[in-house]
Amino acid sequence: MPNSAKDGFESSQSGIERKESGNRSSDSSVEPHAAESPMAPVYTPESAEERRFQDFLRRSDLPPNDSGHRRTSILPEELKGLNWGAAILNVIWGYSMKMPFGMLVGWLILFSIPFVNFVCPLIWLFKGNEWAWRYRRWEAVEDFRQVQKKWAVGSIIALVIIIILICLSYKWYLNLLARIGRAGF
Numbered sequence: 001m002p003n004s005a006k007d008g009f010e011s012s013q014s015g016i017e018r019k020e021s022g023n024r025s026s027d028s029s030v031e032p033h034a035a036e037s038p039m040a041p042v043y044t045p046e047s048a049e050e051r052r053f054q055d056f057l058r059r060s061d062l063p064p065n066d067s068g069h070r071r072t073s074i075l076p077e078e079l080k081g082l083n084w085g086a087a088i089l090n091v092i093w094g095y096s097m098k099m100p101f102g103m104l105v106g107w108l109i110l111f112s113i114p115f116v117n118f119v120c121p122l123i124w125l126f127k128g129n130e131w132a133w134r135y136r137r138w139e140a141v142e143d144f145r146q147v148q149k150k151w152a153v154g155s156i157i158a159l160v161i162i163i164i165l166i167c168l169s170y171k172w173y174l175n176l177l178a179r180i181g182r183a184g185f
Helices: 002-026 032-036 048-059 084-088 090-096 101-111 116-135 141-183
Strands: none
Touching: 084 090, 084 116, 084 141, 090 101, 090 116, 101 116, 116 141
8 A cells, every 4th residue: 555655646746747847848938948947937928018017117216115024124215304203293103103012112111211302202203214114014105205294294283282281381380389479388
């Protein structure tokens, strides 16, 4: 019985070899010199539309969209710059850009340290576009720009609201001090 299983394997293996050799000689999409070489066959487009598309890709100056690939993603040159959404609404922005949870917690800890919390938004300002491209998948560069512009507008609005609240709380604090001074404490 072991011999028959072995023979069956050999015969199926030789059948595969026959099929592969048959496919190589009859495949019209493979260049003739590629079938004779030990390397893999080279694909050539069948239709004129495929050939035009391949030519377009070869002539195109557009870099491949590799966004969302974490460490291997490379930020296109036209996207390098400042990211105000990341600088002002940093951890909320980072969560929406699908940054790792551990990285966000680490930044929260750094923001709680005095004097370091002034440097952290600057880091986010300069590295925000790179992180957004690296951690989230984008359809196109225009899509990236549109979303980051919305974040910039939203963060400026949030900053204005925060400044107004600080001014109101400061005014309230001065009124409280004046009342305490009149009360004689």
